[in-house]
Amino acid sequence: MKVLHIGKYYPPFHGGMETFLQSLAQAQSTAGQDVGILVHNHLHRTTTITRDRNIRITRIGSLGTLFFTPISPAFRSELKKSISEFRPDIIHLHLPNPSAFWVMTLAEARDIPWIVHWHADVVSSELDWRVKLAYRFYRPMEQALLKRSHNIIATSPPYLQSSEPLSAWKQKCRIIPLGLAQRDISPPVDKPSLWHPEVLRVLAVGRLTYYKGFEYLIRAVAHVENIQVVLVGDGEKRSELQRLIDSHKLVEKVKLVGKQADEQLFQWLATCDSLCLPSVERTEAFGMVLLEAAQAGKPALVTGVKGSGMSWVIRNHETGLVVPPADVPALAGAMEYLARHQTERREMGLRAGKRFDTMFTIEAVEKQVSDLYNDILSTPSA
Template structure:
């Protein structure tokens, strides 16, 4: 097959969507497919570029800026048309949310192809940021047009599908395909990454508002003899550093920024506990939870209604879930995790759950079944 993925960004840019897109694309290459990815450059890099990563052809469109998480690339329509013309895909795999993908609606050559829309997350109509709420009024008609045109829609969990207003009309053509990650060689534990002794907490993600890292910092102030390694960067970095100073925990938190894969593996291996304090359904699944489970690391995560987090983490079995946004409750839950036996039990159970339900092989198999169903007349996908 010849598969064209269209998304926001791609490796080396980090993020759950980017990592899963890369994983699927490289899995297709290993299955013998020709695979191309069309994405944006990071904000501020205006030149187009092409390269190859592990057998995947990657085309990057220059990006002026990325207001409201939306990359602005004036050349994207032209480059999408060029990719369809030159690469000659058998199908389009479109990763949303991403307004640039809407240009496919206007491109006759793209409309003649089968479409899979990979629904990674809603744009919440009740977002705390008023700018997003206004922007969504203009975004929604195009979003719905994409969903109407799609042959199949992939959602990452039944819970997210059930809660999604945007997907409500299209449930009959939605396939549930959870995210998955591959096995990797375990990293060498790096306890030196933590700035103080005691219980070692790890959190990983973009430093954005919906991630709830401010709640985690307030909880850390209530948990003595514990330190936090926070991996990631984003628009809230300065605000979080100021909060750490005001809470008096500056000496117990390390802001690592973006790190390489070896350092991240060492962080997972050296931590005692992984924490995902996200606040709302902006956290649609939590790919980092799988990374923690793969490393046999117990997790504490937010019990977000309508998110896939509760399908990944089994409360009281592979970790503990806590009401989002409550620093006292989060602190009390972290305190429960001081018990080494409890952490070991949760870590082992989490590893088993990842192996059973959330491997890349299973996610890629289900996705490939959808591809085959679209391209084989009379055949139906069996995800």
């Protein structure tokens, strides 16, 4: 079977959507499928072709971004070329990604079934007016693509139920969670501790952007004793967050460490007591970092954003804690709870690891995706 994935970016670009795409493509290749990937080049204006194991990756030159969207004038012609040369049996589109809309303009794609992998709605954000404005132009093309697609993969039941863009197409939807490849996330040997001694060690990971809610986490730390928070990531709100840390005199408690290589990130994961993902909008559709924490046997503190998959991935008082979004006292109280209940905290981490092994390995997810492909290709109308 030949599968052509159309994505936004691909590692080494770091993001949940990109990490999942790489994990899925590698698992599909291992399972014997012929996999091609078409994405934007986040580093250069030129188009490059590389290989990841047996996977052909075409990164199309980008001129920059507008409203968080890569601008790649050559995307349509490269997509046309890839379809003509690769001749895929399935086109697997990862949304949100406006460049995926080009598939609707190509005669070469008309007889090939399309799957839309719905990673997140383009939320009409009340926090960022640019997203709200851009969605007015995006939505008609989004709906046309969903109408033409053969099936849609949603990543969790709550997200599917709350997604307004998917509401007209639920009969096409199948729920398949995101997954991760198995990794060795274990404490480093013979290395000095990354943390202060005798504190609750809380790790937060993500792009420093408007919907992540890191400012509420920082404010909550001011009300908790014996705690250290390490925030891994970079983004447009870094300066604002650093000013907040400085103004609350939290430089000993909260540390912004910027982007980290996987090896360093895994060290933070392996040695923390808990992960915290305090997002405040459904733009946080799933939370891939929650799977990384679970794989490391760590509980997670998340916010119960209505319609987000976070509180489906994390079960309250079973694999972590769930608190209301943008609620500083609730975040502070949850961190104090984790500090006081060390045995329960460790047990939640163990249960998180078992839930990962049961539901979120990339092999389990690849099997479900492959079954969907086979269902489509075995249907005469396809």
